[in-house]
Amino acid sequence: MSFLRRYVALVDGFNYRLGRVMMYGIFALMAVLGYSTFSKVAGTPSLWTLEMAQFFMVGYYILGGPYAMQMGSNVRMDLFYGDFTPRRKAWFDAITVFFLLVYLGILLWGGIESTIYAFQYGGERSPSAWRPYMWPIKVVMCVGIALMLLQALSELAKDILYLKTGEPARADTQAEPGDAL
Amino acid sequence: TPAIVKAQTAIKWRFQTYAGAALGEHVTKPIIDYINTAANGELEIELFYADQIVPTGELFQALQRGTIDGVHSDDDSMASPTPLRQFGGYFPFATKHILDVPVLFNQYGLKEIWEEEYAKVGVKWLSSAGQDPCNFNTKKEITSVADLDGLKLYTFPTAGRFLAQFGVVPMNIPYEDAEVAVQTGELDGMAWSGITEDYTVGWANVTDYFLTNNISGAWIGSFFANEQKWAELPDHLKSLVMAGIEAGHTYRNQWYWGGEAKLRATGDKLELRTVPAAEWAEVENAAKAFWEEIAQEGEIQQKIVNIFKEYNSVINEAGPPYNFG
Amino acid sequence: MPYELIALLMFSTMMVMLFTGQRVFGAIGFVAVVAAVLLWGDRGGYDIGFSAAIKLMRWYPLLTLPMFIFMGYVMSESKIADDLYRMFHVWMGGLPGGLAIGTIGLMVLISAMNGLSVAGMAIGATIALPELLKRNYDKLMVTGVIQAGSSLGILVPPSVVLVLYAMIARQPVGQLWLAGAVPGLMMAAMFIVYIMIRCRLNPDLGPVLPKEERDAVPLREKLALLRAGILPLVIFAVMMVPFVNGWTSLVESSAVGALAAFLAAVLKGRMTRAVFETCIRQTLGITCMFMWIILAALAFGAVFDGLGAVKAIEDLFTERLGLNPWVILILMQLSFLVMGTFLDDTAMLVIVAPLYVPLVGELGFNLIWYGVLYTITCQIAYMTPPFGYNLFLMRAMAPPEITLKDIYRSIIPFVGVMIVALATVMLFPQIALWLPDLVYNN
Ligand code: NA
Ligand code: NA
Numbered sequence: 001m002s003f004l005r006r007y008v009a010l011v012d013g014f015n016y017r018l019g020r021v022m023m024y025g026i027f028a029l030m031a032v033l034g035y036s037t038f039s040k041v042a043g044t045p046s047l048w049t050l051e052m053a054q055f056f057m058v059g060y061y062i063l064g065g066p067y068a069m070q071m072g073s074n075v076r077m078d079l080f081y082g083d084f085t086p087r088r089k090a091w092f093d094a095i096t097v098f099f100l101l102v103y104l105g106i107l108l109w110g111g112i113e114s115t116i117y118a119f120q121y122g123g124e125r126s127p128s129a130w131r132p133y134m135w136p137i138k139v140v141m142c143v144g145i146a147l148m149l150l151q152a153l154s155e156l157a158k159d160i161l162y163l164k165t166g167e168p169a170r171a172d173t174q175a176e177p178g179d180a181l
Numbered sequence: 182t183p184a185i186v187k188a189q190t191a192i193k194w195r196f197q198t199y200a201g202a203a204l205g206e207h208v209t210k211p212i213i214d215y216i217n218t219a220a221n222g223e224l225e226i227e228l229f230y231a232d233q234i235v236p237t238g239e240l241f242q243a244l245q246r247g248t249i250d251g252v253h254s255d256d257d258s259m260a261s262p263t264p265l266r267q268f269g270g271y272f273p274f275a276t277k278h279i280l281d282v283p284v285l286f287n288q289y290g291l292k293e294i295w296e297e298e299y300a301k302v303g304v305k306w307l308s309s310a311g312q313d314p315c316n317f318n319t320k321k322e323i324t325s326v327a328d329l330d331g332l333k334l335y336t337f338p339t340a341g342r343f344l345a346q347f348g349v350v351p352m353n354i355p356y357e358d359a360e361v362a363v364q365t366g367e368l369d370g371m372a373w374s375g376i377t378e379d380y381t382v383g384w385a386n387v388t389d390y391f392l393t394n395n396i397s398g399a400w401i402g403s404f405f406a407n408e409q410k411w412a413e414l415p416d417h418l419k420s421l422v423m424a425g426i427e428a429g430h431t432y433r434n435q436w437y438w439g440g441e442a443k444l445r446a447t448g449d450k451l452e453l454r455t456v457p458a459a460e461w462a463e464v465e466n467a468a469k470a471f472w473e474e475i476a477q478e479g480e481i482q483q484k485i486v487n488i489f490k491e492y493n494s495v496i497n498e499a500g501p502p503y504n505f506g
Numbered sequence: 507m508p509y510e511l512i513a514l515l516m517f518s519t520m521m522v523m524l525f526t527g528q529r530v531f532g533a534i535g536f537v538a539v540v541a542a543v544l545l546w547g548d549r550g551g552y553d554i555g556f557s558a559a560i561k562l563m564r565w566y567p568l569l570t571l572p573m574f575i576f577m578g579y580v581m582s583e584s585k586i587a588d589d590l591y592r593m594f595h596v597w598m599g600g601l602p603g604g605l606a607i608g609t610i611g612l613m614v615l616i617s618a619m620n621g622l623s624v625a626g627m628a629i630g631a632t633i634a635l636p637e638l639l640k641r642n643y644d645k646l647m648v649t650g651v652i653q654a655g656s657s658l659g660i661l662v663p664p665s666v667v668l669v670l671y672a673m674i675a676r677q678p679v680g681q682l683w684l685a686g687a688v689p690g691l692m693m694a695a696m697f698i699v700y701i702m703i704r705c706r707l708n709p710d711l712g713p714v715l716p717k718e719e720r721d722a723v724p725l726r727e728k729l730a731l732l733r734a735g736i737l738p739l740v741i742f743a744v745m746m747v748p749f750v751n752g753w754t755s756l757v758e759s760s761a762v763g764a765l766a767a768f769l770a771a772v773l774k775g776r777m778t779r780a781v782f783e784t785c786i787r788q789t790l791g792i793t794c795m796f797m798w799i800i801l802a803a804l805a806f807g808a809v810f811d812g813l814g815a816v817k818a819i820e821d822l823f824t825e826r827l828g829l830n831p832w833v834i835l836i837l838m839q840l841s842f843l844v845m846g847t848f849l850d851d852t853a854m855l856v857i858v859a860p861l862y863v864p865l866v867g868e869l870g871f872n873l874i875w876y877g878v879l880y881t882i883t884c885q886i887a888y889m890t891p892p893f894g895y896n897l898f899l900m901r902a903m904a905p906p907e908i909t910l911k912d913i914y915r916s917i918i919p920f921v922g923v924m925i926v927a928l929a930t931v932m933l934f935p936q937i938a939l940w941l942p943d944l945v946y947n948n
Contacts, residue, residue, distance in 0.1 A: 023790045026572050026764075033569070033761035037754050045333055045350045047341075050367070053757065054563050060572065060790070061797035062559075068794030071787070074529040075795055075850060079892035081527025092527055099523060100532030103555070103802065106539040110556030117242045121262030121302065127238055129341030129351035134238075141559060152532075195812060233811050234554075236561040243557065247549030355564050357676055364678035366755040367566070407549075 004157045011154040012070060015147055019067020025060035029053060048130045055137050062144030066151035086168070090159040097156045104149040111142040192418070194226040194410065196251035197240065199258060199402070201231045201357045203382045207436055208312065209253045212429035216422055224418050226251065231356040244407055245303055252405045257337045258353075263298040264481040270337040271315040271397035272475075273468040275489045277496065277504055279399045279434055282311030289488050294481065295403070305411040307423065310430040311399035313437045315340060317392035318379045319370030320363065322454050326463055335359045336372040340396060343471050344372060347464070363387040372396065377440030380448060391451035394461045396468075458505075513815040516541050520806070521848070530850045531795075534857075535802030542809050558804035562797070566757060567669045567679060570621065572793040573760035574666050577741075577767045578625025578659075579785040581616060584776035587629045589734035590615055595637070596723050596731055603705030603712030605641060606651045607698050609634045613655030614694050615738040617662035619767065621669070621760075623888060624792065626656030627896055631903035644711040645908055646916040647704070653896045653913075654697055654920035657885040662690035663746065664763070667884050669756075670800075670855050671877045675863045679756050680749065681942040682877045688941050689878050693927045700923050741766050750945060796852055803856035810857065819861050820868070831869040838862050839883060839928070846887025851895070854887070855880075875931075878938040882928045889917045 036049035068074065081089065118124040118135040125131045162168055198209035205228070213228045235243040240259040243249050252259065256269025268275070276282060286292040286309050299306035317323060319332060330348030334341075341351025349372070354362055360383050362368040370388045371379075375395075379385045404426050414422070445453060476486040496503035516537055523533035535555065542551040562568070581587055594608030601607060609630065616626045630652035638648045660667040663683035672679040705712040745763030748754040754762060771777040810816075823834050842862075845854055859880070866876050888896040891914050900913050931937050 019790065023786045026576055026786055026789055029569065029572060030761050030764060033573075033758050034765065037758040037762060040754070040758070043331060044348075045331060047345070047350045047352070050352065050354075050566055050757070053569050054566060057569055057572070058559075058563050061794050064790045065794050065798060068791045068798075069529075071791050073791035073795045074531060074798065075895075075898065076527045076529055077524040077848075077850070077893050078527055079848075080525060084527070089527070096523075096526045096528035097532075099528055099536035103532055103535035103539055106543065106552050107535070107555040107559070110553035111559070113246070113553060114239065114242060114556050114560075117245075124260065124262065126353075127258055127260040127338050128353035129336075129338055129345055131338065131342075137563075141556075227812075227814065229811065232561060234808050235557045236564055238564070239553075239557050239560050243550060243553065246553060248546065248551065248553055248557070250549075354566060355561075358566075358673070361672065361676055361678050365567075365680060366749070366752040367757075 004161055008154050008157050008161070011150045015066035015151050015154075016070060018147070019064050019070070022060055022064035022067065025056060025064065029056045029060065032056060047128075048132075051126065051128055051130055051132065055132075058137060059140055059144075062141055063147070065144060066147045069148070069151050069155065087163070090162045094156060094159040094163065097152055097159070100152045101149065101156075104145060104152060108142060108145045108149060111138065111145055114138055115142050191222055192224045192414065194224065194250040195229065195234065195248075196226045196253070197229045197231075197234055197243075197249045198252070199231055199237065199254040199356065201382060204378055205230050207381065208433060209429070211432055212253075212425045215428055216425040219421055219425065220418060224414070224421070237355065241304070244405055247407045247410065250407045250410045253402065254405070255337070255400065255402045257339050260338075262302055264479050265295060265298050265485070267339040267475055267482075268485055269309075269401050269403065271340045271400060272489070273340065273343045273396050273471055274465055275397060275493075276311065276401075277398040278502075279311040279313070279437055281492070281496075282309060282399050282401050283430070285488065285492055289492055291485070291488060294485065298481065299405070303408050305406040305408045307404040307406055307411075308426045308430070309401055309403040310433065312402055312433055313375030313377055313400055313441060314395040315372060315397045315400065316375055316395045317370060317372045317390075318374075318376070318384055318388045318451060319390050319392070320388050321369060322390045322452070323392045323456065324454055325456055326460055332369045333367070334370055334372045335362065335368050340372060343396070343468065346467060360384055360387055374400070375437065375441045376444045376448065376451065377437055379451060380440075380444055385448070385450035389452060390454050391445070393445070393453055393455045394464075396464065509813040509815070510818045512541070512545070513810060513813045513818065516806070516810065516813075524849070530853060531798040531802040534799070534806050534853055538802060538806035538809050542805070542812075545809070545812070554808050555805045558801055558808060561804055561808075562801050565673055567673055568797070568800070569757040570664075570669055570760035571666055571796055572789055573757075573764040574621030574664060575624070575792045576764045576785060576789040578620035578622055578628075579788050580764075580767045580771050580777075581619055582625045582628035582632070583781045583784050583788075584771035584774070585633075586737065586771055586774055586776055587612065587616060588633060589731070590738065591629075591633045591637075593731040593734045596720075596728050599715035599720055601702075602709050602714055603643075603647075603701045604714065605634075605638050605643060606647060606701045606705075606712050609638070609648075609651050610655045610694050610697050610701070613652075613658055614662060614691070615735065616656075617659040617690065618742045619738050619763075620659055621664045621666035622792075623656040623659040623885075623896055624899065626659045627652065627899040628903070630656055631900065635903075636905070639905070639907075641715065642710075642713050645912055647701070647711050648916075649900065649904065649908055649913055650916035650918075650920045651697070651701070653889050653900055653917055654924070655694075657888050657896060657924075658690050658694060660884060660888075661686045661693065661878070661881050663687055664760070665881065667851075667855070667881050668877055670852070671859065671880055674855065674859045675867075675873045675877060677873050677877060681874050681946055683746075684750075684942040684945055685874050685878050685938040686881060689882070689927065689931050689938050692930070692937060693882075693924065696923050696927055697920065700919065704919075737770060741770065799850060799852045800856055803853045806853075806857055807860055811860070816861055816864060820865050823865060824868075831871070834869060835866065835871065835932075838866070839879060839932075842880070842883045843886060846883060847890040848893055849887075850893060851884050851887050855884070872935060872939065874942060875935045875938045878931055879928060882924060882931065886921055886924050886928075889921060 032049055032053045039046045115138040118138045124134040126134055198205050200208050213226050216226055234249055238260055240252055244252050256265045258270055295306045333350045333352055336351045352368055364387055376391055472486050476483045520534055520537045539555045542554040545551055590612055594611050598604035598608035613626050616629055663686055665686055668682040669679055672682050744766045745759050749759035867873055888894045891897055
């Protein structure tokens with residue numbers, strides 16, 4: 001039990017902080033696209049902005065993903081689920097989280113293979129004229145997916161703790177209306 | 182009956198082409214259809230178009246792992262991890278005509294180099310052939326080299342690297358998104374193909390001008406297979422696949438050669454523009470420096486650049502129609 | 507096992523898993539990667555999931571997603587829409603059902619400033635809903651108005667749904683957006699006509715504001731309030747004019763729009779610390795929700811494609827059943843409607859649209875027009891139980907006197923109006939195509 005608690009505190013704490021930083025990524029994205037607009041108006045459109053914006057977007061939603069999961073942002077189809085008691089929800093989640101874990105695990109597997117490839121043959125470079133090396137973004141993606149996996153395990157841990165102790169291990173993250181979505 | 186027995190043991194391949202469905206109809210599908218018909222159920226190849234199963238950037242790894250079994254693409258846009266990468270697609274001013282490509286491969290030694298380099302990275306290279314030249318189709322008209330400045334063009338990585346010195350902003354996006362990207366303003370046009378492809382895939386509908394000057398006379402594209410899947414193929418099917426590919430080369434040779442002439446002469450969607458040859462020579466000369474730069478990158482690169490030089494000196498000495506006079 | 511059967515099995519497994527209440531992206535992604543591993547496992551089937559992530563990265567129009575979400579939140583959280591509401595309140599209060607009509611007007615203006623229905627929903631539920639209930643408006647009427655009105659956010663440009671559709675159908679976003687404008691206004695007008703008729707027949711549904719309350723606001727102030735309507739038009743113009751003229755690209759325009767909305771809130775002194783915090787946190791949350799669903803759905807789509815499901819569906823409709831193109835089109839819309847009531851709309855778009863859109867093109871229909879039909883279907887899906895974003899939001903935001911049953915019942919007449927609108931645009935494609943033709947063919 002105390003191991004589970006420590007795990008939850010560690011993972012949730014880390015992902016929370018990371019997410020709070022990634023949240024500001026919207027402005028980084030805006031800045032790159034703003035610069036892109038500006039450079040076009042100035043007459044020399046830059047060749048790296050679109051791809052850079054794509055990299056930022058990937059960082060934004062993959063590294064921010066675990067925090068979004070904590071917030072309860074991921075929609076569920078709640079035709080039946082919505083009417084369950086909290087206890088029943090926890091039971092269901094503790095089982096069906098297996099789907100999520102398998103998905104994230106296989107996603108990570110593919111990611112690691114692709115990242116290994118990105119380091120081979122002198123380093124994979126993007127097929128664009130800017131030709132950035134692909135390993136940095138792939139590493140970011142793998143780290144993000146791995147953190148997502150850890151967060152999903154933490155959700156499982158919280159459900160187990162709740163079922164064992166009867167005390168909600170999850171902070172009430174859906175207090176604000178918009179959080180339901 | 183033997184036909185049924187064979188059908189039960191059919192070998193299945195997933196094959197992805199660089200082209201979208203409209204162009205793939207001409208550049209890849211005839212080959213796959215030919216093989217499937219002739220294989221009489223022993224080999225069934227399913228054809229997928231650009232980015233359908235894996236995105237073009239991941240094509241090579243997917244081929245290595247066997248997520249897909251065969252590919253039609255060029256070394257450059259599929260980000261080949263070999264030193265051959267820049268030479269696929271459009272290596273600036275390396276060729277003048279579509280037939281230069283098979284000559285370079287079969288008579289000047291490129292075939293052996295390609296075979297060897299791809300064997301090193303665990304992929305079976307099957308065959309290369311020429312296609313259309315690399316012209317420009319744009320929304321703004323180009324009548325001088327200076328007009329290239331500031332144009333955002335969909336182009337190949339190496340062509341983009343070369344054209345950047347003239348102020349071109351090269352963009353690389355998924356093939357099927359290029360047309361829409363012109364309409365949404367992400368692109369001003371393409372430096373990607375001859376006029377046949379412009380009309381076939383619909384780019385002629387969204388751009389207004391076609392520049393008859395090119396930066397290369399023929400696209401160099403290849404067919405590849407997953408090494409293990411190729412090895413597993415019985416010899417008679419190997420011959421069949423190669424025969425299908427050769428038949429496809431022949432079809433494309435005439436399809437492009439005839440299409441380029443006819444659409445320039447009678448097409449009504451793109452207005453032709455030409456930069457005077459004397460002025461375009463500036464671009465050709467820049468290619469010479471670019472060749473030297475690439476040759477410095479390694480031994481293989483040096484060897485290939487030398488082959489291009491040798492061949493170009495031969496055709497220049499031979500005169501028209503081998504060169505433009 | 508024949509491929510068609512595997513495809514069917516995948517689809518039905520996914521549906522079953524969705525009903526377990528697990529996160530939508532987890533259920534879809536699980537079916538996708540497991541199917542890929544089972545089918546092609548020995549040969550790299552495991553990399554389909556990650557390939558989808560690279561594909562998604564290269565789908566550059568999705569960069570607009572966080573921008574439009576951010577815009578929506580700035581608008582709703584910073585309360586710059588309050589002035590707008592007051593404008594409609596004062597000017598429309600004298601009509602029977604006038605406040606409900608004004609709310610539709612408010613929703614149209616908000617729709618022009620954001621790409622989803624979330625913002626309209628939030629603004630409607632926080633500003634309009636309590637006011638209208640206080641004025642003794644019928645709660646079913648009010649709830650329906652807000653849900654239906656906010657769904658205009660995806661039809662009136664800019665629209666995130668049309669951006670996604672544009673990527674799948676390979677059609678220009680600019681023309682699709684313009685195509686949505688007139689049908690969006692038409693639908694708003696139809697809502698208004700419905701409200702007027704209902705309130706004429708039964709004035710209790712939407713009582714007229716008392717005269718003394720209306721007269722309490724002097725004419726000068728009334729005129730001054732009209733200025734509130736200028737801001738949305740300015741933000742809309744700042745974003746759309748450079749885009750339609752090709753001065754800025756799609757993604758750049760979205761960033762310009764987001765920046766404009768942000769600056770407007772700052773200049774009006776509404777961008778407090780708390781508002782700022784909510785805006786960027788919620789933008790991250792909603793963006794992640796969408797992106798992870800699309801990521802999983804793309805992998806699902808790639809496996810589906812690999813099974814030749816697209817060809818199978820085309821064969822089924824055109825050759826085996828030998829149906830008339832219009833019958834096929836209507837069947838597709840019906841199946842979209844049915845699936846839309848159950849499924850997550852984004853996932854539906856990424857999984858089902860690639861199956862249908864090529865067929866629509868092959869049958870000779872205009873894909874711009876079809877994009878509008880598709881979007882209206884999505885609007886309906888947003889509101890219909892058991893699964894819909896607007897339903898989620900309404901449930902979360904509605905005051906306790908509005909029960910779940912009320913929410914479900916309230917949408918019925920509005921869904922009826924939407925189906926009439928859908929049929930109208932189907933019968934008269936020019937309603938959608940007139941504006942893009944006018945702008946782009948000159
Ligand atoms: Na909108
Ligand atoms: Na629904």
